[in-house]
Amino acid sequence: MNKNVLRNLSYGVYVVSTKCDNRPTGCIANSVMQVTHDTIALSINHDNYTNKCIKEHKKFAISILGVDVNDNIIPIFGFQSGRDVDKFKGIETSTIEGIEVLKDSTGYIICELQNQMETETHTIFLGKIIDCEVCKEEIPMTYRYYHQVKKGTSPKAAPTFIENTPAKTENSIRYKCTICGYIYEGDISKEPDDYVCPVCKKPKSVFAKI
Amino acid sequence: MNKNVLRNLSYGVYVVSTKCDNRPTGCIANSVMQVTHDTIALSINHDNYTNKCIKEHKKFAISILGVDVNDNIIPIFGFQSGRDVDKFKGIETSTIEGIEVLKDSTGYIICELQNQMETETHTIFLGKIIDCEVCKEEIPMTYRYYHQVKKGTSPKAAPTFIENTPAKTENSIRYKCTICGYIYEGDISKEPDDYVCPVCKKPKSVFAKI
Numbered sequence: 546m547n548k549n550v551l552r553n554l555s556y557g558v559y560v561v562s563t564k565c566d567n568r569p570t571g572c573i574a575n576s577v578m579q580v581t582h583d584t585i586a587l588s589i590n591h592d593n594y595t596n597k598c599i600k601e602h603k604k605f606a607i608s609i610l611g612v613d614v615n616d617n618i619i620p621i622f623g624f625q626s627g628r629d630v631d632k633f634k635g636i637e638t639s640t641i642e643g644i645e646v647l648k649d650s651t652g653y654i655i656c657e658l659q660n661q662m663e664t665e666t667h668t669i670f671l672g673k674i675i676d677c678e679v680c681k682e683e684i685p686m687t688y689r690y691y692h693q694v695k696k697g698t699s700p701k702a703a704p705t706f707i708e709n710t711p712a713k714t715e716n717s718i719r720y721k722c723t724i725c726g727y728i729y730e731g732d733i734s735k736e737p738d739d740y741v742c743p744v745c746k747k748p749k750s751v752f753a754k755i
Numbered sequence: 756m757n758k759n760v761l762r763n764l765s766y767g768v769y770v771v772s773t774k775c776d777n778r779p780t781g782c783i784a785n786s787v788m789q790v791t792h793d794t795i796a797l798s799i800n801h802d803n804y805t806n807k808c809i810k811e812h813k814k815f816a817i818s819i820l821g822v823d824v825n826d827n828i829i830p831i832f833g834f835q836s837g838r839d840v841d842k843f844k845g846i847e848t849s850t851i852e853g854i855e856v857l858k859d860s861t862g863y864i865i866c867e868l869q870n871q872m873e874t875e876t877h878t879i880f881l882g883k884i885i886d887c888e889v890c891k892e893e894i895p896m897t898y899r900y901y902h903q904v905k906k907g908t909s910p911k912a913a914p915t916f917i918e919n920t921p922a923k924t925e926n927s928i929r930y931k932c933t934i935c936g937y938i939y940e941g942d943i944s945k946e947p948d949d950y951v952c953p954v955c956k957k958p959k960s961v962f963a964k965i
């Protein structure tokens with residue numbers, strides 16, 4: 546058995562959003578697929594706050610990220626918990642059917658929860674599409690592109706988690722947090738010694754020049 | 756509501772195979788995703804023979820197609836029914852856990868059926884991975900690549916079906932069946948008037964030069 550082959554399955558990169566206690570929350574997901582002409586299935590880890598919130602709110606949105614998405618959208622939505630922070634603070638959104646969707650996306654799909662199937666660690670949600678729209682003409686980002694071109698990382702809870710050391714590229718003065726992928730623009734050595742990543746709160750030492 | 760946005764969801768291209776009445780059968784699928792570290796979900800139309808066979812045999816395999824897959828694999832597995840023909844006739848396979856997997860693939864995943872969820876038209880199967888292996892170092896084919904580079908078509912039963920007219924390319928003497936995508940090598944005008952596509956049985960008139 547060689548589980549490396551699982552990396553050959555193809556996925557997109559999405560922000561799944563919903564509402565909880567009257568505020569928006571969401572997370573990054575890769576496991577999203579159309580099932581019928583008007584239903585979508587997606588898989589969310591039990592530990593993700595978004596999982597609990599979809600079960601309560603019974604409605605969710607999928608914002609489809611493009612290849613040119615702002616570099617910090619994935620760290621912000623993928624490496625923090627909506628229990629602790631308002632991930633939507635400072636993010637440009639539209640409110641559709643009461644749910645926040647990202648303006649920085651190729652489009653969105655709004656679903657009403659129709660059914661769900663539990664696994665040991667994840668819930669597969671089945672949603673009926675109640676609205677959807679194209680936002681920008683941009684190539685959708687694939688998970689492969691995120692890893693190979695953007696040199697992105699995944700949270701350890703993701704089924705698609707791959708150990709990954711960002712490769713160095715030339716002609717840039719940027720640093721990347723090797724834990725969450727947050728991009729620091731400029732010379733990080735000028736930051737004080739107690740500087741921490743604004744997303745995952747890890748120390749300056751985990752940043753690598755990219 | 757603009758359902759064109761659904762085309763921005765990213766998928767791979769797979770042959771899902773199983774067994775029925777002691778012979779192999781299978782079909783093309785796009786809606787496949789890893790759910791936990793050892794489970795895979797996939798969606799198959801109720802009308803597909805493979806759907807009934809997975810329910811009976813309770814075991815299935817996923818062969819992950821690469822960008823250089825033989826041009827006729829998708830027509831053969833995607834545009835015929837296993838009720839009528841043995842799709843595996845003449846196809847190079849390995850038998851793993853009693854199921855045929857394609858040698859012409861980037862790798863395979865063998866699953867035991869663990870759970871299922873019904874929708875109006877499709878079943879979402881949840882399978883526990885019992886074996887998997889890398890076969891070839893080749894870039895996995897995405898559904899987008901199949902449509903945009905290979906100029907492929909989808910059966911009308913597929914959730915991802917898009918009306919598509921193949922674009923002409925130069926420097927080739929090949930014809931493509933505009934119904935199923937079967938590739939005819941050579942000058943089709945030399946075939947008799949009653950020539951039909953060997954896969955979908957449509958007349959010579961549906962072939963377009965590519």
